[in-house]
Amino acid sequence: MKETVTAEPRRTAPGGDTPPAAPGAEQYPALDLANSLIVAPGGHRTDLLGTPAAAEQWLVEHGLAPAGTGMIDLCAALLRSLRDHVRALLAAHVAGLPAPAEALTAVNEALTRAPCADLLHWDPDRGLYREASHPVTRIVEHALAALAADTADLLTGPDAERLTACGSTPCNRYLLRHGRRHWCSVRCGDRARAARAYARRTRAATD
Numbered sequence: 001m002k003e004t005v006t007a008e009p010r011r012t013a014p015g016g017d018t019p020p021a022a023p024g025a026e027q028y029p030a031l032d033l034a035n036s037l038i039v040a041p042g043g044h045r046t047d048l049l050g051t052p053a054a055a056e057q058w059l060v061e062h063g064l065a066p067a068g069t070g071m072i073d074l075c076a077a078l079l080r081s082l083r084d085h086v087r088a089l090l091a092a093h094v095a096g097l098p099a100p101a102e103a104l105t106a107v108n109e110a111l112t113r114a115p116c117a118d119l120l121h122w123d124p125d126r127g128l129y130r131e132a133s134h135p136v137t138r139i140v141e142h143a144l145a146a147l148a149a150d151t152a153d154l155l156t157g158p159d160a161e162r163l164t165a166c167g168s169t170p171c172n173r174y175l176l177r178h179g180r181r182h183w184c185s186v187r188c189g190d191r192a193r194a195a196r197a198y199a200r201r202t203r204a205a206t207d
Contacts, residue, residue, distance in 0.1 A: 019187055023175045030154055034083060049083065056069050056070075064143040065140070071140070087174075089155060093163060094163060107152065162178075166182065166183055167188075168188035
């Protein structure tokens, strides 16, 4: 079956085209970044970063860019590229494999894209003050640096052992496990239980 790809903002309402954020994504924006390309049954793929407008909305919703930034194709492509590398690191971690060198290099490069210190500024009314510098042309670089840092925090912090992949095929999302839950959403949990029930009925019919 031919896959179809849709670029659109997240809809969190029940029955929407995309599921709500996976457990842990509200705490770690990098996890939500990894989950921004959603695979649904039937081969339909929804890319929440598929266009500059969609990528800008995603950044605005996560507090990483102001509205009206004016994203261009190159900016959206940089964000999607970082997503691919973050997913590669998460996949390797979940599988217990060595971290891919290319993904490590890409995340480390993103970490150095923006200064971490608040810069010193002068204003006639305010005098000297410190503030993070976010020129329009560098907003995406600051966002990439923040997401890369969040990725590093997730993979090296205490929550790393809770990181897992959704156990409902064909879902490709990651989540932080709570207890025995291995599903990113109620919808995926229902689908996994239905698949297990079907498999049991099929085995019973052939015995």
